[in-house]
Amino acid sequence: MSQKIFLLILFVVIMVFGFFVKNPFILNMMSLAALSVIVVTGLNLLLGFAGQISLGHAGFVAMGAYISAVFSVKFNINPWVAIVLAVFITSLFGAVIGYPTLKLKSHYLAMATLAIGEIIHSVVNNYVDLTGGPQGLTGIPMLSFFGFSFDSEIKFYIFVWTLTFLLILMSINLVNSRFGRAYKAIKSKENAAYAFGINVHFYKVFIFTVSVFYASLAGALYAFYLGFISPSSFGLIQSIDYVVMVVIGGMGSFFGVFFTSVILTILPNILTSLEDYWPIANGLLLILAMMFMPNGLKGLFKWIK
Amino acid sequence: MDKIISIDSITKSFGGIKAVDNVSFFVKNGEIKALIGPNGAGKTTLFNIITKLYTKDSGSISFMGNSIEKYKSYELIKLGMSRTFQNIQLINDLNVLENVMLGYHINMKSNVLDAFLSLPKNKKYEKEAEKTSYYILRFLKIDNIEKKYPNEIPFGYKRLVEIARALVSKPKLLLLDEPAAGLNESETNRLLKTIFRIWEQGVSILLIEHDMNLVMNCSHSVVVMDEGRKIAEGPPSYIQNNDEVKRAYFGK
Amino acid sequence: MLGGVLGFVLIQHSIPVFISVIISTIIVSIIAILIHVTMLSKTKNANELSLIIMTIGISIFLRGVVAVVLDKDAHPLTPFFNFSSVSLFGITFSSQYIIVICAVIIFVGLFYFYMNKTLPGKIMQAVSMNPLASKIFGIDVNFQQLKAFAISGFVGSLAGIIIAPISFVQYDMGVMFGLKGFAACVVGGFGNNTGALVGGLIIGIAESLSSGYISSSYKDLIAFVIMIAVLFIKPSGLFSSEDVERV
Incomplete structure (x- = not known):
């Protein structure tokens, strides 16, 4: 079965699910899951295809969320314009910071990206005048579109899932193009990649920027969807959660990653009493996956070409 | 312009050891030139300097009359220089056809937006890459394995796929790094014929090789290196009877 | 982190500082060895990326366990010496800084000596630079990696303990x-x-x-x-x- 047909079927299933489930709590969780899928799809391009790790992606989600929210709340800018500006600024920041950082390899890259995430987190935490600091930022308006307001769960659900599927579709297109082949070459045979005319460093910075674009877009939507953001949603643990979703889903598998990010976003929301145990479970998942299942759930989706 | 590439007094040391020591030679247009020498003679190092994976300490290289000083390693293929590797560098996540298409990367003019949105331009170039790659596979008579993955094909085929990938960009100079290493006799014979057929298409070839038989049968001219220095150069018959070459290979 | 936390727990149970330090560094070194033996050296087709992801997994696992067993709050720890601050050239600082500075000087010296002047140290460097060649020369690469891991666990835990009175103990x-x-x-x-x-x-x-x-x-x-x-x-x-x- 081709990837795109499977994607279409999945889209129909998600839409039908949305129309039949009336419970706003479930729709709310599914919308949040869609935002995770967006971030993780972007991270999958970086980690799964280009083989470059980032432990700071929650920071970029935070930038998308905070910049758009601050523009909208403090400067009264139209939410859509604020989102576009936030995504643009964050992606630009990603490109600028990615330029030196992606010269590093393997564990050095992991540490450097972790540091970037921590920097953003600490700025958000400390710049109280604009961000509200640890208390968070409230009063972010709801999105509306020419008078059509996303005021019910189902409206946002349809909007965010449609967007998510478009973004996945774009990623699949990219991976099936000459650039996808180039990134697979960079991942496994970096030195040989030069010989095929691939400007390895530039390509790395580019895919990093794309993944930052996905992350910041999800962050901005998150802010306007919940109406409230606080630094605790964008910490190191969240960055690692994203990596867990990619790794368990199977690096480079869009559908494996899709299901793990939905499941791993929803489960902690249902089992809130077990909150303290999530890091332990996530840690164990990573260890076990690397020891026994280095391809994650990828094997389950082998029949999709 | 009868020199396709000319290498002029190249020197490179690693921590005090001269891996390549003041080596000069050139490859004529439409010539098959072999670079031979015992292990550790500096052949692959020289290859990596030519393809800019290593930086040289001194000397200069010009390709088709122009210095390649200002070009980066990933720009050389655009000039018409492509290479294979001593250790097979096929991408395991890509099948044979896709591996060869990777070699066509720079010939495709579609940009990332075309790719993201799968625009007609992207499709057009994908088709073109597929067609050209398939044509090259058929030229090398390995089109029957196009859908296989690198870990599913025999070693001899992997070498040929590498050569196909280097050929698909239509190079003017092909650099082969020990193409016969690890091949059995019949595979080597097949390689020999392949090299001639590539040469017939007007491609100049510079190859590093250990297999003397192959070198003596296919090359027009041979450069011998030992301990980083060039010790002899000339047609195969001359090299075969050169005392210094014998000394380097068999001791005193 | 583990070192600091373990040291903190032991000191809380009114075990003398010196003994607490020894016990907790030993325990952490053993944990490090166990991690290496049971997980890192057993990983299938390990490449660099999968090992990095694994160590991330191990670290958030340990943090998670400490957060559950202890709690997420910051705990103060009294300095090891009973005089709390020292004055030098008119600058006053906590006595704990002296311990930290001494430890830094001692360990930098020790490492320099070990890595550059002794055979085991040179072997370790060789393994890190070229594991394959080292193997050919008959070096037990796995054991060397285990040793390096244990040493880093030991030094890490010691650093955790002696820094704890300055930084507070937290998961x-x-x-x-x-x-x-x-x-x-x-x-x-x-x-x-x-x-x-x-x-x-x-x-x-x-x-x-x-x-x-x-x-x-x-x-x-x-x-x-x-x-x-x-x-x-x-x-x-x-x-x-x-x-x-x-x-």
Whole structure:
């Protein structure tokens, strides 16, 4: 079965699910899951295809969320314009910071990206005048579109899932193009990649920027969807959660990653009493996956070409 | 312009050891030139300097009359220089056809937006890459394995796929790094014929090789290196009877 | 982090400081060995990326366990000496800093001596540079890696304990130290002890200056800003020589 047909079927299933489930709590969780899928799809391009790790992606989600929210709340800018500006600024920041950082390899890259995430987190935490600091930022308006307001769960659900599927579709297109082949070459045979005319460093910075674009877009939507953001949603643990979703889903598998990010976003929301145990479970998942299942759930989706 | 590439007094040391020591030679247009020498003679190092994976300490290289000083390693293929590797560098996540298409990367003019949105331009170039790659596979008579993955094909085929990938960009100079290493006799014979057929298409070839038989049968001219220095150069018959070459290979 | 926390728990149970230090460093070293034996050396087709992901898994697992067993609050720990502060050249600082500084000098000296002047140290360097060649020369690569892992566990835990009275004990106390150590290495250049030391000094001084002149809430940022600046200008670090990868 081709990837795109499977994607279409999945889209129909998600839409039908949305129309039949009336419970706003479930729709709310599914919308949040869609935002995770967006971030993780972007991270999958970086980690799964280009083989470059980032432990700071929650920071970029935070930038998308905070910049758009601050523009909208403090400067009264139209939410859509604020989102576009936030995504643009964050992606630009990603490109600028990615330029030196992606010269590093393997564990050095992991540490450097972790540091970037921590920097953003600490700025958000400390710049109280604009961000509200640890208390968070409230009063972010709801999105509306020419008078059509996303005021019910189902409206946002349809909007965010449609967007998510478009973004996945774009990623699949990219991976099936000459650039996808180039990134697979960079991942496994970096030195040989030069010989095929691939400007390895530039390509790395580019895919990093794309993944930052996905992350910041999800962050901005998150802010306007919940109406409230606080630094605790964008910490190191969240960055690692994203990596867990990619790794368990199977690096480079869009559908494996899709299901793990939905499941791993929803489960902690249902089992809130077990909150303290999530890091332990996530840690164990990573260890076990690397020891026994280095391809994650990828094997389950082998029949999709 | 009868020199396709000319290498002029190249020197490179690693921590005090001269891996390549003041080596000069050139490859004529439409010539098959072999670079031979015992292990550790500096052949692959020289290859990596030519393809800019290593930086040289001194000397200069010009390709088709122009210095390649200002070009980066990933720009050389655009000039018409492509290479294979001593250790097979096929991408395991890509099948044979896709591996060869990777070699066509720079010939495709579609940009990332075309790719993201799968625009007609992207499709057009994908088709073109597929067609050209398939044509090259058929030229090398390995089109029957196009859908296989690198870990599913025999070693001899992997070498040929590498050569196909280097050929698909239509190079003017092909650099082969020990193409016969690890091949059995019949595979080597097949390689020999392949090299001639590539040469017939007007491609100049510079190859590093250990297999003397192959070198003596296919090359027009041979450069011998030992301990980083060039010790002899000339047609195969001359090299075969050169005392210094014998000394380097068999001791005193 | 584990070292600090374990030391804290033991000291809380009124076990003498000195003995607590020994016990907790030993326990952490053993945990490090166990982790290496049961997980890292058993990983299937291990490449660098999968090992990195695994160590991330291990670290958040340990943090998670500590957060559950202890709690997420910061706990103060009294300095090891019973006099709390010292004055030198008119500057007053906590006595714990003396212990920290002494420990740094001792360990830098020890490591320098071990790595450069003794055979086991040189063997360890050889393994890190070229595991395959080392194997051919009959070195037990796995054991060397185990040893390196255990030593790093030991030193890490010791650092955790002696820094604890200054920084408070908390489940995530290790992250910032680890990151700043990393930043110092980047600034100085990897694989270069002198570079790392100078890098650390540069970052430390810059931090103190910035908290004095700018604002203390951004103190933690300075290290990373310097690191990224160095990466921009000279990616290999201020004190490094380039090395070449073989194709």
